[in-house]
Amino acid sequence: MKDTTNILIAAVGGQGALLASKILGAFATARGDDVKMSEIHGMAQRGGSVVTHVRFGEKVFSPTIEQGSADVLLAFEMLEAARHAAMLKPGGTVIVNTQTIAPLPVLTNEMPYPADIIGNLKKMNLRVWHTDALDLARRAGHVKTVNTVLIGMYARMTGDPAESWLKVLAENLPPKLYKVNQAAFTAGYNLSPPWTEQE
Amino acid sequence: MKTLMLGNEAIARGAWEAGVRVATAYPGTPSTEVTEYIAQYKEIDAEWSVNEKVALEVAIGASVAGARAVCTMKHVGLNVAMDPLLSISYPGVNAGLVVVVADDPGQHSSQNEQDTRYFGMAGKLPVLEPSDSRECRDFMIRAFEISEEFDTPVIVRTTTRVAHAYGLLEPGGRMDVPLREYDSRFGKYMVAPAFSRRRRVVAEERLGKLREFAETTDLNIYENGSSDTCIITGSIAYQYCREVMPNAGFCKLGLSYPLPERKLKDFCGQHKKVFVVEELEPIFEQHLKALGVPVIGKAKVPVIGELSTEIVRKGLTDTAPEPVSTPFENLPVRPPVLCPGCHHRGPFYVMKKLKLKVAGDIGCYTLTASPPLSIMDTAICMGAGIGMAFGMQKARGKDFAGKSIAVIGDSTFWHSGMTGLVDIVYNRGITTVVILDNSITAMTGHQENPSSGRTLNGESAPALSFADFAKSIGIKHVREVDAFNLKELETVMREELAREEPSVIITKRTCILHPCAVRHFPLKVNPDLCKSCMKCLSIGCPAISFDGDKVKIDQVLCVGCELCAGICPFHAIEKQPRPGGGPA
Numbered sequence: 001m002k003d004t005t006n007i008l009i010a011a012v013g014g015q016g017a018l019l020a021s022k023i024l025g026a027f028a029t030a031r032g033d034d035v036k037m038s039e040i041h042g043m044a045q046r047g048g049s050v051v052t053h054v055r056f057g058e059k060v061f062s063p064t065i066e067q068g069s070a071d072v073l074l075a076f077e078m079l080e081a082a083r084h085a086a087m088l089k090p091g092g093t094v095i096v097n098t099q100t101i102a103p104l105p106v107l108t109n110e111m112p113y114p115a116d117i118i119g120n121l122k123k124m125n126l127r128v129w130h131t132d133a134l135d136l137a138r139r140a141g142h143v144k145t146v147n148t149v150l151i152g153m154y155a156r157m158t159g160d161p162a163e164s165w166l167k168v169l170a171e172n173l174p175p176k177l178y179k180v181n182q183a184a185f186t187a188g189y190n191l192s193p194p195w196t197e198q199e
Numbered sequence: 200m201k202t203l204m205l206g207n208e209a210i211a212r213g214a215w216e217a218g219v220r221v222a223t224a225y226p227g228t229p230s231t232e233v234t235e236y237i238a239q240y241k242e243i244d245a246e247w248s249v250n251e252k253v254a255l256e257v258a259i260g261a262s263v264a265g266a267r268a269v270c271t272m273k274h275v276g277l278n279v280a281m282d283p284l285l286s287i288s289y290p291g292v293n294a295g296l297v298v299v300v301a302d303d304p305g306q307h308s309s310q311n312e313q314d315t316r317y318f319g320m321a322g323k324l325p326v327l328e329p330s331d332s333r334e335c336r337d338f339m340i341r342a343f344e345i346s347e348e349f350d351t352p353v354i355v356r357t358t359t360r361v362a363h364a365y366g367l368l369e370p371g372g373r374m375d376v377p378l379r380e381y382d383s384r385f386g387k388y389m390v391a392p393a394f395s396r397r398r399r400v401v402a403e404e405r406l407g408k409l410r411e412f413a414e415t416t417d418l419n420i421y422e423n424g425s426s427d428t429c430i431i432t433g434s435i436a437y438q439y440c441r442e443v444m445p446n447a448g449f450c451k452l453g454l455s456y457p458l459p460e461r462k463l464k465d466f467c468g469q470h471k472k473v474f475v476v477e478e479l480e481p482i483f484e485q486h487l488k489a490l491g492v493p494v495i496g497k498a499k500v501p502v503i504g505e506l507s508t509e510i511v512r513k514g515l516t517d518t519a520p521e522p523v524s525t526p527f528e529n530l531p532v533r534p535p536v537l538c539p540g541c542h543h544r545g546p547f548y549v550m551k552k553l554k555l556k557v558a559g560d561i562g563c564y565t566l567t568a569s570p571p572l573s574i575m576d577t578a579i580c581m582g583a584g585i586g587m588a589f590g591m592q593k594a595r596g597k598d599f600a601g602k603s604i605a606v607i608g609d610s611t612f613w614h615s616g617m618t619g620l621v622d623i624v625y626n627r628g629i630t631t632v633v634i635l636d637n638s639i640t641a642m643t644g645h646q647e648n649p650s651s652g653r654t655l656n657g658e659s660a661p662a663l664s665f666a667d668f669a670k671s672i673g674i675k676h677v678r679e680v681d682a683f684n685l686k687e688l689e690t691v692m693r694e695e696l697a698r699e700e701p702s703v704i705i706t707k708r709t710c711i712l713h714p715c716a717v718r719h720f721p722l723k724v725n726p727d728l729c730k731s732c733m734k735c736l737s738i739g740c741p742a743i744s745f746d747g748d749k750v751k752i753d754q755v756l757c758v759g760c761e762l763c764a765g766i767c768p769f770h771a772i773e774k775q776p777r778p779g780g781g782p783a
Binding site: 012013014022025026029034035036037038039040041046047048049061062063064065066067068069079080082083085086088089090091092101102103104105106107108109110111113114117120123124125126134143 | 201202203228229231232307308331359360363364365366367435438439441442507508509512519520521522523524525526527530531532533534535536537538563566569570571642644733736739741743744745747753755756
């Protein structure tokens with residue numbers, strides 16, 4: 001049986017994690033996979049940590065990913081990457097937006113924002129790919145397209161053609177939002193993972 | 200074509216396919232989207248009811264009048280609807296009546312973890328539990344069949360990980376279910392004792408028939424597996440167990456009440472070791488133990504919180520996947536916070552300044568109990584704050600009433616706060632009540648309510664006025680204030696708290712997440728004026744931070760509400776000229 005692919009999305013409420021998981025799920029569905037996903041709505045979305053689980057493969061039972069078995073972590077914010085890195089399996093991949101959003105204890109100066117998160121991620125048994133997706137999103141036309149930039153990076157990593165992803169984007173977005181998201185996706189897709197450059 | 204659907208969307212699809220004509224609900228996480236999706240089907244008359252009790256009563260009326268009806272709520276909403284639910288149990292239904300209840304194990308967005316299966320038992324009502332989106336659709340159709348065949352309301356219970364999980368299913372067409380004749384059978388829907396005693400007997404006979412049905416229904420699945428271990432489970436727990444022990448025998452209970460006792464005893468007898476894996480309460484476990492079947496349940500899986508694949512694996516096999524070791528320790532938590540530009544921040548800032556005791560309620564504003572505002576003292580259930588503030592006055596006298604206040608949101612007020620206000624007027628209380636009017640039911644994701652001026656379908660509706668309501672029940676002092684006008688808020692609160700009469704203060708501003716809300720250009724801190732006094736940090740705006748030297752305003756998050764500018768003693772927070780000119 002084909003193994004299940006587990007993608008965890010870690011974000012801050014309001015960053016568009018739900019839309020990102022919807023796009024990933026729709027892509028796997030279009031390919032003919034069994035798909036399950038899990039998300040949390042409501043109070044947790046008000047600027048809190050938000051995690052969504054996306055799983056696809058031949059047959060998927062649980063909609064949530066077991067700790068230590070995620071293949072990919074798409075982190076929309078650095079601290080959230082650190083918080084959920086242990087969900088990855090050894091050798092898993094973390095794609096990180098280097099944006100920082102201060103949580104309450106940092107805003108009120110009770111705790112510092114953790115230093116050198118990227119450096120610490122690199123010390124783990126993981127593949128780390130980081131970029132300033134907020135900057136790319138801004139250049140693409142809207143700061144709210146960080147999610148689509150990261151999907152572009154994920155698409156680049158898996159090697160699927162951009163056209164098949166853009167088709168899914170077009171099917172799942174209101175027409176007026178497609179163009180800016182297309183630009184954001186392309187900005188992410190045009191980046192190269194650091195490990196292929198080294199190899 | 201297979202379609203990826205949210206569990207709640209699949210519930211809605213099932214209702215539509217089952218020929219439902221009337222749908223009612225009060226929003227509540229994780230149930231809310233069911234009714235939002237139902238509203239997209241033009242064949243169904245769907246409404247946001249004022250609360251769950253009314254929602255169920257409207258659905259019961261539709262059933263008696265011959266239309267299949269569905270009523271949706273979260274688990275604690277069922278407490279509000281318990282009176283009609285338990286009262287309609289004996290009378291039963293005409294057209295099918297299904298009550299969808301979404302539980303929230305793990306309390307992602309709820310005040311408790313109550314297990315709705317108990318409520319089905321209390322009402323002698325069958326409970327169906329889907330474990331994924333496909334079953335959400337399928338079980339809705341089955342629930343209506345059972346409802347009509349056995350003359351009973353049926354509960355379909357989901358949990359967060361079913362309601363808010365996506366799965367694939369093949370959507371079907373809508374069944375042709377004609378409107379039944381109005382049910383005028385003598386006394387069937389009259390619960391006066393003389394009638395109801397007879398229906399009491401009928402309800403008990405019905406439960407007996409449902410027990411027999413449970414023995415044979417394919418809602419319950421028995422798979423023998425290749426090991427001598429079997430697992431009795433249901434709902435989302437089934438999915439976790441299948442991943443952990445793919446070779447075990449399984450009894451998956453799609454009908455979780457009443458249980459198939461003979462079949463379960465027989466099935467368990469075929470296995471050496473029997474685990475019971477159920478989320479929340481040990482209902483299957485206790486039932487099986489009462490039947491004399493030795494099972495292992497809560498000794499291995501916790502009663503508190505939601506289950507997961509790792510919890511089930513740890514409990515049943517004492518193993519875990521090899522983890523990747525992490526250098527991250529003691530990371531700062533990221534709790535939910537009020538949004539930048541939130542309506543609620545102003546009124547609560549003033550309450551904090553006046554050092555009031557605050558009897559609060561359920562909504563986004565419940566977040567003001569947490570630092571740095573830390574101002575709300577109580578939030579018990581929908582509508583409770585008003586009655587509780589009055590109770591505090593009774594306990595501690597009028598002086599205390601001058602230093603305490605009840606606070607409630609707009610939707611919550613109509614849901615169950617208005618009766619508390621009537622109680623205060625009638626019993627000559629002097630409580631000051633603040634109604635936070637941001638024009639929408641915000642926490643659950645912007646549902647319309649009686650003061651929004653729109654229905655669930657977006658049609659224009661009368662926008663009920665809090666001021667007119669308060670005046671009509673005899674409250675003489677009703678004040679409306681802009682939620683960001685701190686000066687006026689303080690003056691009005693002081694005046695109304697000093698009064699030995701009940702009063703209502705309505706604070707107004709549109710929820711900042713609403714498309715109609717006005718957003719301004721972000722503000723900036725003038726570093727030459729900022730003295731780092733940190734006063735602006737006390738309002739808990741996520742756009743404002745302190746980097747150890749100066750205060751900064753996040754240019755992405757700030758919506759320019761100017762609340763912080765109003766409290767800065769040094770006028771250091773300034774508007775910026777909009778690039779390209781024009782007003783800031």
